[in-house]
Amino acid sequence: MRVTQGMLSGNMLRNLSNSYNSLGKYMDQLSTGKKINRPSDDPVVAMKGMDYRTQVKQIEQFERNIGEVHNWMDNTDSALDKNQKALERLRELAVQASNGTYEEGQRANIASEVDELKEHILEIANTKVNNKYIFSGTKTDGDGGNKPYTVDENGNMNFEGNQETVNIEVSSGSKITVNIQPDEVFTEELFNDLTDFANELRQGDDAIGEYIGKLDTHINNNVDVRADLGARQNRIDLIENRVQEQAVTAKDMMSKNEDADMEKVIMNLTSQEAIHRAALSAGSRVIQPTLLDFLR
Numbered sequence: 001m002r003v004t005q006g007m008l009s010g011n012m013l014r015n016l017s018n019s020y021n022s023l024g025k026y027m028d029q030l031s032t033g034k035k036i037n038r039p040s041d042d043p044v045v046a047m048k049g050m051d052y053r054t055q056v057k058q059i060e061q062f063e064r065n066i067g068e069v070h071n072w073m074d075n076t077d078s079a080l081d082k083n084q085k086a087l088e089r090l091r092e093l094a095v096q097a098s099n100g101t102y103e104e105g106q107r108a109n110i111a112s113e114v115d116e117l118k119e120h121i122l123e124i125a126n127t128k129v130n131n132k133y134i135f136s137g138t139k140t141d142g143d144g145g146n147k148p149y150t151v152d153e154n155g156n157m158n159f160e161g162n163q164e165t166v167n168i169e170v171s172s173g174s175k176i177t178v179n180i181q182p183d184e185v186f187t188e189e190l191f192n193d194l195t196d197f198a199n200e201l202r203q204g205d206d207a208i209g210e211y212i213g214k215l216d217t218h219i220n221n222n223v224d225v226r227a228d229l230g231a232r233q234n235r236i237d238l239i240e241n242r243v244q245e246q247a248v249t250a251k252d253m254m255s256k257n258e259d260a261d262m263e264k265v266i267m268n269l270t271s272q273e274a275i276h277r278a279a280l281s282a283g284s285r286v287i288q289p290t291l292l293d294f295l296r
Contacts, residue, residue, distance in 0.1 A: 052254035111201035136161030155195025
């Protein structure tokens with residue numbers, strides 16, 4: 001085959017063009033830190049990258065959900081702790097008033113404190129976190145934005161929530177209940193007992209001692225609910241640890257799939273640069289000689 005000047009020039013330009021492409025590829029990897037910058041660079045890496053990225057986004061959403069679970073449960077436990085203290089104080093008052101040595105005025109003072117504690121428990125029942133009533137079932141907006149628990153002037157409680165559970169997904173296919181059943185703690189019976197307790201203190205009834213046992217029942221209910229809540233808090237801690245480990249693994253896999261090996265990229269760029277310079281030098285020697293150069 002006869003080799004012409006045109007063939008040499010064409011080959012040199014094609015090789016220089018390929019060399020520029022390689023230089024551009026390594027420059028892109030060096031400036032972005034990624035193996036590929038478009039799916040056509042490596043479709044397999046691109047497809048795996050999409051899968052890993054989806055997995056990381058999903059895990060990040062689970063981490064945000066777990067934060068919401070902690071917020072809900074921690075506030076619930078705090079409210080129940082305050083309810084526990086209020087009930088224990090009411091029991092102290094029941095024991096105190098049942099010994100028969102208190103005068104009418106002193107019992108009236110105890111009745112006033114019972115009324116205040118009842119109002120305090122009512123406020124706890126209407127605890128609001130992130131603009132949501134946490135003891136109102138799934139009806140977290142209460143009664144159209146109004147408080148779900150109300151007590152009328154006769155001491156009758158009215159509840160406008162529901163008994164449904166609030167479930168939040170904390171890992172793939174796993175949901176955890178974050179609320180407590182409203183009828184387990186803040187019951188109509190509780191508010192009726194407190195109203196009757198205050199009335200009997202003012203009336204000087206000898207049946208005051210009966211309220212010690214009734215308050216013990218409400219205290220036990222509160223303790224049982226807190227114990228169940230604590231068990232769920234322990235479970236969410238275990239799930240959180242597992243999700244955090246999954247996040248580390250998923251990000252590591254995504255990094256190995258997408259991130260460029262910078263030392264290798266720099267070496268490739270340096271080598272390609274030397275090759276390009278050599279190609280330019282050789283090309284200049286091949287193209288420059290012409291017939292006029294020979295005749296001179």
